[in-house]
Amino acid sequence: MLKKTRIATVLGFAGLSLLAGAAQAQVIKIDGSSTVYPITEAVAEEFQKAKKNAVKVTVGISGTGGGFKKFCRGETDFANASRPITAKEMEDCKAAGVQYVEMPVAFDALTVVINPKNTFLKEATVEEMKKLWEPAAQGKITKWNQVNPAWPDAPVKLFGAGADSGTFEYFTEAMVGKAKSSRGDYTASEDDNVLVQGVSRDVNAIGYFGYAYYAENQGKLKALPIVSPKTGKAVAPSAASVENGSYQPLSRPIFVYVKAASLEKPEVKEFVEFYMKNAAKLTAEVKYVPLPAAAYTGNLDHVNKKKLGSVFGGKNEIGITIDELMKREAKL
Template sequence: MKQARKTTFAFLLALSAVGSAQAQIVRLDGSSTVYPISEAVAEEFQKARRNVVKVTVGISGTGGGFKKFCRGEIDLANASRPILKKEMEVCAQAGIRFFELPIAYDALTVVVNAKNPLKQVTVADLKTMWEAGAQNRITNWKQVNPAFPDAALKLFGPGADSGTFDYFTEAINGKAKASRGDFTASEDDNVLVQGVQRDPGALAYFGFAYYSENREKLKALAIVDPKTGRAVEPSVKSVLEGLYQPLSRPIFIYLSEASYKKPEVREFVEFYLKNAAKLAQEVKYVPLPARAYELNAEHLKQGKLGSMFGGEAEVGVRIEDLLAREARL
């Protein structure tokens, strides 16, 4: 009888240990643009840890991710733009302090249907399409530019919680979230891809990775740099050389200081920084120079909290500029 109780007790202890291991969860949410990188890291990490730690990666948009982050619901926020001042204030009120970790660069890509004869577009053309005053008024490509096709203009874009929406409207319209509202919006970039693929008069914008996955179905437009007048196509090379402007941008993960104290989160973040360059490249983003990841690790070790952007929306930040800021943080 005593032996039976010992066996039962040992079994319960083992079951409890398994339950504890299964309870180790690292939670990420936020940007659909950053999702492919974080998802790839999560998959590789779970393989390496034999699924002892579970990593969940959600897609609620950059703004939606920061809302959850500042409520303490997630450990890390994926973000396709820097955290804004109002979001920093909400986090501060909740006692959430954070590390800002740049993990790659993205070429925000403007795409049209494969049958569209257009090859390039200017920032002024995009503003004519997307500014708030265009709502219910600019509905044909020829209204944008007489040289464009005589076809109905159908627009697709990220929703208002998206960091891509914030960045694009800042870069093109001069103010974040300033946009016409009569377009098909979705936080799921695959919905945008499908919309453009189906409609010959469609145009959309989203992260470079989603274009790369669907380059046989869509056409990416070269963007005319308003400063140089040069039409530049989105590519790893054009981003690295600082030529794809103004739609080249850094993308981030934000880590809660409190979460970083958890062993499983710390291990995941260390794995992320060691593998971000390789996995970012695999999912068609532009990896940062090795020094950037080293600076991230140094900031974690030294406890350097906060944002190098000061809560302001910015466009046109080149990789070398980012590195200089990171070094000063």
């Protein structure tokens, strides 16, 4: 009886110790863009390994807009964003007393994809994409030959980012001319894997999302070259075409925003340092385009000197190059 009591007592203390440990567990919360997710998730996995799971990093996918809503309410430490913070989001964060450091982490080649069995689409112009995706096309442009008479009399099946997505905002501004201006009769999802599956299963499908999801699924998708308005030449998405600035207007910087108050927590500061030291390697591994080394050291400098705010003034910019981004960040 005494032996059983001792065991029960020991187990009881062990249970209390475990509960105490769980209560003290360090958690870093991240949410936002599905485009940025592969980079941040890769960093989170490596960081947790390095910390031997003493710190838990959660990475959600609610879209850039959804991520900023949580971030500006103070619910997360980081926001993943596939476009800069908007003026409205800046106001929301200010109203809630949330200050932040903006950190560009990579460049993306936003990719228009078609089914590999599609034999008629070799390239597309911005004008053709606008005719296909603009609000006026809803319920009217339902066949390929309505966009271009040289294309077949076949139904168009559209797949794209959801309304809370930064990719949705960037694509519509770049292709249609106005952010969030899109036809509504398409299959929308914040989860890019849903869009991958949709396009891969229908020969008449077309969709768009971040380059990493295309690169991961090249066996069942085909990237559509886009005619650059600047040069008149059709250019396919690739690391090289992003680096030399020829893939326009769908090249774009992608970001991580960290809450200034969260930087007071040692585990968050350590995570930021780990992120910036490993970003180039992990960005390349998930098939985005790494920034020059100076961008990552610059981000750490901004964190250490508490340089708050955004260099974009609440506006998205179409067609910014890596060189232009670097010059701008250096002036913050």
